[in-house]
Amino acid sequence: MSEETPEGVEERAAQLNVAGAVPQIVPDDVTDDLKILLGEFEGPLDLLLHLIRQEHVSIYDIPVARITDEYLRYLRVMQEMDIAVAGDFLVMAATLIELKTKMLLPRDPLAPPEEEEDPRSDLVNQLLEYQKYKAAAQMLWSRATVEQAVFKRAELETDKNNPEVAVGLFDLLKVFQDILARHKEEALLEIEREEISMAEMLERLRNMVMSSGELNLRVFFERARSRRELVLAFLSVLELVRTTEVKLFQRETFGDIVARVAGGTDGN
């Protein structure tokens, strides 16, 4: 930055009380440049309305020359400040200058005076129309403000919007029970063998869940070769849920229960 200190710019900006809008200087977070905001004009019509109000003139009888000069002064300031003037502002400038010229021209003495249309009427209608929607926008703004202060009941937790809470202890137990029932039919003869420990079972479950990210508990329970192993398997599921290493969820009511690594990406 050269001699033009922020204070210097600010001072210059303060002198530019253009169109009644006190310019504001704000630092740009990204580029470290200083930006100048010249009030909140949403477009050329907005600026024109402001000038008309500032000059205390009637919208139905706009002193075109005066307003045009003010308008152009504003655009010049914008250019001086290296602000890209939106094309829409330039179009309006051209319209105003054209109007100004028309107003300066002497009237056609042959034309009957009552039939001659005021060249400003298009612009006046446009301004009146815009003014309505500007007011409507204000009405919407206040409605939205009130509405933001109104709170509705939070959504109910249902199977549909939160499958993760849909698995209760009873669902888990039911899967366990199914397996147990199947085992009753199969395991008529139980041969003593080296038994797996709780720690080993926990490790097995951890590995199975981690390796694929998720695990159908039916598959896990079915791997158990004895009632004892099955009980351990069941307990290890409870343990990992307790330590929040895994989360249980169900894709649909009465569907298979699936264990998923907690904190992993949500695959839903």
Place this chain on the structure above:
Amino acid sequence: MATNEQTLNDETAQAVDEAALNEEASRELAAMVAEAEQSSTEAADDDDGAELYVPQSDSERAGVIEALIFVSDEPLSAKAIAEVLKEDKEVIKTAITALAEEFNARNGGLQLREVAGGWQFATRPEYHEHVRAFLKTRPSAKLSIASLETLAVIAYRQPVTVPEILEIRGVQSPSAIKTLLDKKLIVAKGRKDTIGRPMMYGTSKEFLLQFGLKDLSELPSVEDFHDLSGGS
């Protein structure tokens, strides 16, 4: 490491005991599950067979209506309530209006109000500070003036095309329209049969919800704004 293993072994020993107990408990619970399931199946059968109880008085009916509006996630229409109660929609409408009058006369923390073509319970705006303090939320970002102006033009002139919006606002508004579309406040309503076939836009149900409107007719007439502007 050794201690660690020791702990694990202890845990295992404990687990075995727990396992035996758990097995017993599981048998017990299983019986309960089976019983519960049986009764729930029976209940389901009952539902299919028998008719719903028909409210015998106005106050009973008002009670049902109140309950239904409470459990509904979205504003509940008179039509939806009429379907449950198997009654005429007009009768239900009258009943809701009476219920709302009675409920709102209490002047409590809640209001029963009509919004976006349905009825819902909501807090009264005057308590927003406490509600926010409890919920630990802050008001969400408001729309920019450009977006609000564009929304106003769309709301009053729908279905309206981008060139028509430009004509009224005197300034291009593509980013405002994109913001409004992203926020689902407006929806595309098809293409206009004219040169260039421009897309037409209109407001959505979300618009009614976010601005607390029953329907579009609740918007004050734009002609009434004639003298109001300029006071800002």
